[in-house]
Amino acid sequence: MKVGIIGATGYTGGELLRLLVQHPKVEVTCVTSEQSAGESLITRQPFLNKHYDLVLETLDPEKIKKKVDFVFVALSHTTAMKPVYQFLKNKIKVVDLSADYRLKSKTIYQRWYGIKHLYPTLLRKSVYGLPELYRKKISTAHLIANPGCFPTGALLPMIPFLQKGLVDETREMIIDAKSGASGAGRTPGIRTHFPEANEGMMAYNIGTHRHLPEINQEIIKTGKIKIKTIFTPYLLPINRGILTTIYLPLNKKQSIKQLQSIFGVYKDEPFIRIIADAPNLSQIKGTNYCDIGLFLAPSGRTAILISAIDNLVKGAAGQAIQNMNIMMRWEETLGLSNPGLFP
Amino acid sequence: MKVGIIGATGYTGGELLRLLVQHPKVEVTCVTSEQSAGESLITRQPFLNKHYDLVLETLDPEKIKKKVDFVFVALSHTTAMKPVYQFLKNKIKVVDLSADYRLKSKTIYQRWYGIKHLYPTLLRKSVYGLPELYRKKISTAHLIANPGCFPTGALLPMIPFLQKGLVDETREMIIDAKSGASGAGRTPGIRTHFPEANEGMMAYNIGTHRHLPEINQEIIKTGKIKIKTIFTPYLLPINRGILTTIYLPLNKKQSIKQLQSIFGVYKDEPFIRIIADAPNLSQIKGTNYCDIGLFLAPSGRTAILISAIDNLVKGAAGQAIQNMNIMMRWEETLGLSNPGLFP
Amino acid sequence: MKVGIIGATGYTGGELLRLLVQHPKVEVTCVTSEQSAGESLITRQPFLNKHYDLVLETLDPEKIKKKVDFVFVALSHTTAMKPVYQFLKNKIKVVDLSADYRLKSKTIYQRWYGIKHLYPTLLRKSVYGLPELYRKKISTAHLIANPGCFPTGALLPMIPFLQKGLVDETREMIIDAKSGASGAGRTPGIRTHFPEANEGMMAYNIGTHRHLPEINQEIIKTGKIKIKTIFTPYLLPINRGILTTIYLPLNKKQSIKQLQSIFGVYKDEPFIRIIADAPNLSQIKGTNYCDIGLFLAPSGRTAILISAIDNLVKGAAGQAIQNMNIMMRWEETLGLSNPGLFP
């Protein structure tokens, strides 16, 4: 299958290209960049030297539709909206890695992203690409809204509790999520300037991060509850990875054994690893895994769930490929079956 | 004043020595190390080259008492207990940086440290050296139990709420605390082996960390409440600093302005900085400051308090010197008034 | 083909296992560890969770020979010597990643490794596994002495000059080589204790590093010259990678164009990338590539050659698999064709 990467010079685009080298059924035939059109892909992604021999082109859906059967859109929020629509109109299936088709409510979209959504009909048709939750819908979708990195790390551990009605909605749920610096993208800025970020750590956008409405949307849909969520994201001085700790209020006392059995629902999931110890970001680098560790407050009324994902893989490019595999009815793990890099 | 550093080859001992160079009223006349007795201090702490010309000696209180008026004991837990007693018997004032005299209950001590406490009388007489809480008692004490690094970062933001009776003891308090690697001490181990720790992050000792009973003891004493505490410590791939986020249940709805006014109690504290933004570990390296940022959940019923300290300074050596200054009725900031290192 | 990993709990063993997951012709049937025999491989290499279901066993060549056709020996120096011999005696081909069969002279071996070599005949038969230099010999070998990480990074850029007789042996050659911390192995020690190594950098073993005689042996063999070599290794605060700068004395004035054409010899090498810019360690992580950048002193008489390799891949496990592929007459890039991880 011929695949295009729309926005190939950022970290997410690079990660898609890295993973697709290993994919047996896909050939990348088109890579775009507005800034670097005309340059070789390798000048902007030198780590892919010897793996691709492509030239970056401008984003022209009319031209691109002739050379691709499928596209991954790795553009920034608000700029993805229109090209996604154009590709779909041209019968090209899309996995959109931006936030533009994730929030089902156009009102909420406008409130958090500051612009009016131009394609509310398409918004309703898009499928939120969390395979562990929506595998069936994904398999027939034409447009996947690939989940954000923080929502992926936060939702996966809590889904079993939401599905089984075990969450106490009268108390707040706390999500304390620590992210590596690649999550901020490839555009330099003061916060990710090396001497500022290195040997530092700080929370940011407390209560105002755009991934919060996305998390809430899925909690409500999956759990049929209206719980208050506190979401504290942090910037870590590492390249990749999100470590998320969820303090989950339980509506009845549980034992650690009961917690473990609740996660039985994930036993056939190819990319979930329930582990005995606390997850470590060093163990999932470059992989599509979500490692989950389960702990319990002495009260038995609050679960302490810790997840570790690679924000560029399960939090972005890997999950996007997993979604493509499902859409194409291929083996879900194609291109994603290699272990990560340790150390 | 002649001062001895009992245990001078670890990070805490080195930090005491670093800070005391800047102290106008103190001369270090004795440094000990069981492993390296007879060697020059500089062979084990080369960063102090040109600042000290001392030879490490064994810990012999009878001999040391002749050359010091005051000692800092920077030994590991359980090994500090006896020498502390001996120095006091010889009328030498002590700041003990170990945990041996922090827990007021010998039962709790034995449960968490695995050995029986030999000097329960002394335990009762020791003063917990958190100046913001016990300044007056410290000024007349002979033995200070210098607080642990996690308890310092956790207690300072919550003290004003405990003192004013604003904490809802029916809900759990969550302390999510991220520590740099120097907190693990100078003895190599697999968890702090560079390739294991670098580019990684993990929680450890969830619910079983020895700083938990210490935090609880002070919560109970200060707040006269019995709240359940969840304490999750993490290892960060940085050298220094603890970033602590406290999700504090409030017993009545508060505004962010009210939170800020509650912290008015700290307005004359020399080492507390209430800041407008979220604290960053990069801003307190090498200093005795505790930076505190205040946030509020939308419910108005949970405060999100974030503190940043340098675990080796306010979390250990700096606070120890602050305690000495108070004990000696000196200016409290002596030796501690320099800015930190940034970047 | 059934393969055994002798010494599977270190970084090199883990890296062999990581890469062999991707190898289409190999199944790992045996993993050993003296310390952890009886434990699951995953307890010691948790990043391989879901990829292997093996139990660590003790090193018993008589027992192992029944389940393997080929072994990689990833033991430390001096302890590999005997098992290598035993496997070969049992007709099992071996790639030895230790230094025990690299130095052709038993005298030099004894001088640098402090023990007498027990199998000098085997020493003579072993082939130094640098494919770019000895591909043909490797293809018929039974025992490969896999090159050290520093020698690999140092030799690859200089080989074309040695082969063409362009090196001025009257001047010294300088090799200034900076290595990530995984090169020191997985056993904790003070030098690689996180707070000691992080934010630091130092040279070590100047003039006394054991990779020096190995480099010299190959220079002499390949260049038929007796040049004096200065080798300065450093420890870097990163996980993977060796950046080697070689100041190579030329016996006649060259232009940068001439330098480039000299490297034409590498144009079909699958794992050499001659690049236009200076190599960056961030671009080769997890790969078997050796990136080489070419610069020239204004005099035109000294070439400045910079190479970047991943010490665990081209400097160890990857090159070992490359050697196996050659020995088995398979496609040389099997299991090694994925791009690296960036960022």
Add this chain to the structure above:
Amino acid sequence: MKVGIIGATGYTGGELLRLLVQHPKVEVTCVTSEQSAGESLITRQPFLNKHYDLVLETLDPEKIKKKVDFVFVALSHTTAMKPVYQFLKNKIKVVDLSADYRLKSKTIYQRWYGIKHLYPTLLRKSVYGLPELYRKKISTAHLIANPGCFPTGALLPMIPFLQKGLVDETREMIIDAKSGASGAGRTPGIRTHFPEANEGMMAYNIGTHRHLPEINQEIIKTGKIKIKTIFTPYLLPINRGILTTIYLPLNKKQSIKQLQSIFGVYKDEPFIRIIADAPNLSQIKGTNYCDIGLFLAPSGRTAILISAIDNLVKGAAGQAIQNMNIMMRWEETLGLSNPGLFP
């Protein structure tokens, strides 16, 4: 003495402010920033919170001359030239931390910095502020051109050899210098974007770095020789520090003892530490020290000299204050006598 910091929001400006807190004879009365004029200094340098209560102002020499007796100019190259001239005209002594008055030849300045020098007379009068070389001239100077960070690390180890005529000018001298990221300044860029720099290392500007003519100027002046210099700078993934290895050609065979005795010339230097081992960047952070280690090639004809400095202290702000102390006939170590931060 009232002091102004011209350019107070970068790393060098921040470092001057950090060190001057500790200076007993200086009060900072003016801080400038074109971008942030009108803002509090603390908004741009939050680590100095509680240490300064100053507002940033624009650079207006006529206005500033009334509130200062002395200025440090921490502007970027070419923009410092004019204000330096203006301050001097107004009888304000200046230490200029930019490169604008370092190169004695206006022709060479123009070739390397791309603009014509407007004040060639002043250029001749300025004194190159390396106290170990020009202490006497500094003591009577009105304008100090504070040395670059790389030249400081490179020159200090070679000066004794240059002064004693021990350098073989027929061979090339190699300077292989590894710098932390703060050396690149505080303006974000792709090369110092955290995920690009972290876990990476690369050489840059080989043969074209602007510190090369500065190094050569001092070699020629001090050694009266015309040696060819190869200078390879690198970017390291650490915050502070330059580790410089110099391969110095000797014109006669030396022993390591002779090397050591050559460095006797530095025995009274307050900021030079000749150490027995290889210098480590972790040991000089935050200090004005230059640690130097001495090694010898087996030939005895090439010295391997390794220096470690903090690029922001001895490589910039610390040396600037040392120069001020000399100009004012104060104790040379004022404000610079504290140990560094380790770990």
